[in-house]
Amino acid sequence: MFNRLVMFFCVIGAFSSWSVQAEDGAPRDAAQIVGEVCVGCHGVDGNAMVLGAPKLGGQKADYIAKSLMDYKTGIRNNAVMSAFSSALSAAEMEALGKYFEIQDSTLSVPK
Ligand code: HEC
Numbered sequence: 001m002f003n004r005l006v007m008f009f010c011v012i013g014a015f016s017s018w019s020v021q022a023e024d025g026a027p028r029d030a031a032q033i034v035g036e037v038c039v040g041c042h043g044v045d046g047n048a049m050v051l052g053a054p055k056l057g058g059q060k061a062d063y064i065a066k067s068l069m070d071y072k073t074g075i076r077n078n079a080v081m082s083a084f085s086s087a088l089s090a091a092e093m094e095a096l097g098k099y100f101e102i103q104d105s106t107l108s109v110p111k
Contacts, residue, residue: 030099033092037084045103058105061097068093 034044038056043049046057056064070076071085088096 028092030092030095033088033096034099038096041080042100046100046105047103055105056100057103059100061094061101064097064100065090065093068096 034042039049041048041050041053042056046055046059048055067076068081068085068088069090071078071081072088074082085093
């Protein structure tokens with residue numbers, strides 16, 4: 001558990017300069033958000049890169065969007081995901097859900 005925490009804080013540090021809002025305030029493309037932010041833990045195709053990060057590839061779009069909103073509003077409580085979802089708009093959450101839903105869910109995940 002301790003090792004996982006260390007890993008998460010290292011990744012958070014790597015992304016700490018990140019901001020999801022485009023400079024003009026327009027929602028950003030899901031693939032761009034994933035490539036810049038989520039990839040470090042969930043992988044570009046939603047196949048988790050680190051222990052403890054759930055697999056998102058092939059997961060239902062609505063479930064992903066709802067999970068992100070639940071982290072943002074505090075219904076789901078997780079320090080890592082609360083931080084990363086707080087900068088996402090509802091439209092971006094929906095786009096991210098659709099992005100991950102169509103990813104290949106058959107690839108192997110780290111044990
Ligand atoms: C630093 C690592 C890290 C990053 C970066 C990260 N996540 Fe997560 N994510 C996690 C962890 C750990 C969990 C499990 C949290 C929990 O136990 O509720 C999680 C959970 C989730 C869940 C819930 C999955 C489920 O099965 O309930 C979704 C959806 C999700 N993340 C989407 C994203 C998206 C979209 C991004 C990019 C904006 C992102 N995450 C960035 C680590 C990360």
